[in-house]
Amino acid sequence: MKNIFATRWGIIGVGAIIGVLAALLQYFGNPANMGVCVACFVRDITGATGLHRAAVVQYMRPEIIGFIIGALGAALVFREFKPRGGSAPIARFVLGAFAMIGALVFLGCPWRAMLRLAGGDLNAVLGLAGLAGGIWIGTLFLKNGYSLGRAKVFPWAAGWIMPAIAAGFLVLMLLNPPIAGEGKSGVLFYSVSGPGSMYAPFAVSLGIGLFIGILAQRSRFCTMGAIRDLLLFRQVHLLSGALALLVFAFIANLALGQFNPGFENQPVAHTSHAWNALGMVLAGLAFALAGGCPGRQLFLSGEGDGDAAIFVIGMIAGAAFSHNFGLASSPAGVGPHGIAAVVVGLAVCAAIGFTMKEKRS
Amino acid sequence: MSKTVDARGLSCPQPVLMTLDEIRSAQAAELLILVDNEASKENVSRAVANQGWKVADIDEDGGEFRIRAQKG
Numbered sequence: 001m002k003n004i005f006a007t008r009w010g011i012i013g014v015g016a017i018i019g020v021l022a023a024l025l026q027y028f029g030n031p032a033n034m035g036v037c038v039a040c041f042v043r044d045i046t047g048a049t050g051l052h053r054a055a056v057v058q059y060m061r062p063e064i065i066g067f068i069i070g071a072l073g074a075a076l077v078f079r080e081f082k083p084r085g086g087s088a089p090i091a092r093f094v095l096g097a098f099a100m101i102g103a104l105v106f107l108g109c110p111w112r113a114m115l116r117l118a119g120g121d122l123n124a125v126l127g128l129a130g131l132a133g134g135i136w137i138g139t140l141f142l143k144n145g146y147s148l149g150r151a152k153v154f155p156w157a158a159g160w161i162m163p164a165i166a167a168g169f170l171v172l173m174l175l176n177p178p179i180a181g182e183g184k185s186g187v188l189f190y191s192v193s194g195p196g197s198m199y200a201p202f203a204v205s206l207g208i209g210l211f212i213g214i215l216a217q218r219s220r221f222c223t224m225g226a227i228r229d230l231l232l233f234r235q236v237h238l239l240s241g242a243l244a245l246l247v248f249a250f251i252a253n254l255a256l257g258q259f260n261p262g263f264e265n266q267p268v269a270h271t272s273h274a275w276n277a278l279g280m281v282l283a284g285l286a287f288a289l290a291g292g293c294p295g296r297q298l299f300l301s302g303e304g305d306g307d308a309a310i311f312v313i314g315m316i317a318g319a320a321f322s323h324n325f326g327l328a329s330s331p332a333g334v335g336p337h338g339i340a341a342v343v344v345g346l347a348v349c350a351a352i353g354f355t356m357k358e359k360r361s
Numbered sequence: 362m363s364k365t366v367d368a369r370g371l372s373c374p375q376p377v378l379m380t381l382d383e384i385r386s387a388q389a390a391e392l393l394i395l396v397d398n399e400a401s402k403e404n405v406s407r408a409v410a411n412q413g414w415k416v417a418d419i420d421e422d423g424g425e426f427r428i429r430a431q432k433g
Contacts, residue, residue: 006403080399082424087370142378150370220400225373232374233381233408291372 003078005218011237014219015244021208022115022245023252025063028200032258032267033119035249036063036212037112038294039103039283040268042312043319043328044196045169048188051316052323055183056194060173062202064298066209068166071217071302073210078218083159085306088148091352092290092307096314098345099286099294101321104328105279105338106130107269109294110223110287113280114242116269118249120261126273130280135227137281138288141353142232146289149358151307159304162312166302170206177202195268216299224284224293268331275334275342282345289353364389368405369397369425376401377408380430384412391417394428402426 004010022035034040040057047058075081103109106127108116113131116124176186183192191197199205215221219241226242229235253259263271270276287293290311292300297315300308322328327341366383368376376396383392392414394405406416409430417429 003399003403082398084370087372142374147371147375151372152370220403228374233377233411235407235411237407291374 003218005215006220008237008240011219011221011241012244014215014221015241016248017215018212018221019118019245019248019250020252021212022111023118023249023256023258025200025205025208026258027256028204029198030200030205031195031198033116033121034108034112034195034268035115036208037108037115038064038067038298039100039109039315040107040112040195042294042315043100043104043322046316046319047196047323048190050187050189051320053189054323054328055196056191057196057323058189058191059196059199060169060188061199062170062173062206063209063212065166065170066206066211067213067216067295067298068163068302069170070210070213071299072163072213074214074217075303080217081159081304083154083156083304083306084151085154085158085310087151087307088356089307089310091148091356092310093314093317094348095286095290095352096297096311097318097321098348099283099290099311100315100318101327101341101345102134102279102282102284102286103294104319104322105334105342106276106283107329109283110242111245111293111295114223114246115249116266118246119253119267120259121266121269122261122263123266123269123271123273123276126276127280130277131284132227133277134281134284134286135224135288136231137285138353139228139232141289145357146353147358148289148291148307148356151305154304154306158306161306162301162309173202213299213302216295217303220296221299222293222296224287225296227284228288270329270331270333272329272333275329275338278342279329279338282342282349285346285349285353289349363391363393366392366394368401369395371396371401372398373401373404377404380405380408381412384409384414390432392430394430395425396428397425402428
């Protein structure tokens, strides 16, 4: 059976739908220019479980849960659910952590970089330039034989672990729903102010998350791959999807009155141009070395890919370090130790890039 | 002359990189590329077509794909 989502118009359609849905999620209550930011929302989940205690970014985002479970459903229906893993998991964990640390210096993953630009935040241009630069460095490693090695087929149940964790988070949220004005409900933390306190209705968030999870699993939508394939192969397939997201989010923002062009006073953003760019150099390099943007890693984890799941767990650890150690930026500027973390992260990614090669038989 | 590229267990972009290496080395007029996931199958097929080669056929066996590509 032909997969229509893997065609040129398929990927463009998926990008366009994600762009419009992201703008709508903002309209329904998600933070501005953050309709579906994968890094931000994983960071919010990290906060909801108390792994970091930054009180303004704690919410169990149903979109992320939906991404994983939606991808699982699509993979099961189309017989692509395939438990696998064992391709340098600890390297993937570290890449996930530094990808998150870099993204939180910029304040957004590649998805949010595009959503910020679509909302008029011109600081995102620096972030996108940095992202492209980081991915370009990654392609140099790839051309020189960089590889995390082959994955192996895992027992059936192993593929269910990440979807089960997502389902467990959903159950926790249903058992401990937000209470107006309270910072905690049962075991979960909830922001009472800041971006973590801004969210679309639960059913809207979960429904859109599931829908995007299904579409992205079928289309292989990936914002890192978009730039990587252009640089590495001169292929624009994935790029056309990413550009569709940008264009349609922009159109939707115009229609909904959510477009405010400029550098200053942009929502959940800072104007330190160098660190907007360098934070995303780190994130882009880490995504390129790990083979996918944070969204794609979530969708793959839903398909049973244990290596992608380890990357996601690494992102959670990275988010915890970011906020516990003062690495994450805020609208006031870069965090007290954000610059040091970017430097260390680039060194670690370079070490992984230079040393990890598959033995050719 | 046919040559085999074994990209099983690898995920994008490596199966494509390995395939393009073989196409560019111009040693063979036919390649047999082994991959074990749908995304790699789609990516390799797309890359082969971009190089002016054609995908002659694809066999599936237990989740593994054997892509036979020929010089156009």
